[in-house]
Amino acid sequence: MINRPRRLRSSATIRALVRETRLSPEQLIYPLFVCEGEGVRREIASMPGCFNFSIDKLVGEVQRAKEAGIRSIVVFGVPDLKDAEGSQAYAEDGITQRAIRAVKREVRDVLVVADNCLCEYTDHGHCGVIKDGEVLNDPSLELLARTAVSQAEAGADIIAPSNMMDGFVAAIRSALDAAGFNQIPIMSYAVKYASGFYGPFREAAQSTPQFGDRRGYQMDPANVREGLKEAELDLEQGADILMVKPAMPYLDVIRAVRERFDVPVAAYQVSGEYAMIKAAAIKGWIDEARVVAESLTAIRRAGADMILTYFAVDVAKGID
Ligand code: PBG
Secondary structure (H helix, E strand, O other): OOOOHHHHHOOHHHHHHHOOOOOOHHHEEEEEEEEOOOOOEEEEOOEEEEEEEEHHHHHHHHHHHHHHOOOEEEEEEEOOOOEOOOHHHOOOOOHHHHHHHHHHHHOOOOEEEEEEOOOOOEOOOOOOEEEOOEEEOHHHHHHHHHHHHHHHHHOOOEEEEOOOOOOHHHHHHHHHHHOOOOOOOEEEEEEEEOOHHHHHHHHHHOOOOOOOOOOOOOEOOOOOHHHHHHHHHHHHOOOOEEEEEOOHHHHHHHHHHHHHOOOOEEEEEOHHHHHHHHHHHHOOOOOHHHHHHHHHHHHHHHOOOEEEEOOHHHHHHHOO
16 A cells, blocks of 8 residues: 555654644643732632632742743733723722732743733623613723723733724724833734633623623624634734634634734633533543643644633643
């Protein structure tokens, strides 16, 4: 037989030699939830192994992650005080701003991505300002821009806007530039679907909408062309990195964005993806380490340059 593909599969060494896709800890971004208080390390029921950390505990977790080889984190603030305008999102002493300052002060060479949204900070749980039951676009932009500047002032290295208002990248870019932060990149959650896979995150961040849902601003899971349009608009407005979210159910979208645009592509393996793997692993139905590595490799193979994943530290420990 002339063709025997098995020739290249006969040992671990030769398999490694011909491997097309690699996964390295440098490509992973570890999402963390920070809450008020001291000494708090509260496990999130629907995300076993993930916690709400108070700032002091957060710093320790970031150190642990760094020792495992994880260099980048993304912080989500869970404030005690929520109001209609999400004012803690852009407060100088907001939970996220204080957390960013503490991490940048205490841990060397860690890259901090700041998620930029209002839903964790509003009492109604929506990602923008509400009037007559509607999420208003343009008034929300102003608040996102203020949030971005306050996050940059706190020391954030990258701003990652995730609320899906039209024009959010332009608004944030011009506010950052005006405040002297023209060197801070924007990682846009450009292609973000209205997904059931965010369920556990909403428990973690206590950000479930109190009425309605997010389908009026996040994308319809059925659409891919619309995702490319979103990505294109964000690039025109100055996005430096494009994100697709969730990841594994949207590998075709990651591939399409990768092929169309020449900027780095990020993918977010979201809370529901994490929870499904964890739950099945806890039941003994799948081999966790193997499935985690396979899922992340699949996301890389689809075209993601970097992945936001709650498994970041576990994976980094397991990768040689
Ligand atoms: C904030 C935000 C969400 C996630 C990341 N940023 C929640 C949402 O849009 O409802 C979800 C992340 C996850 O599920 O892990 N807007």
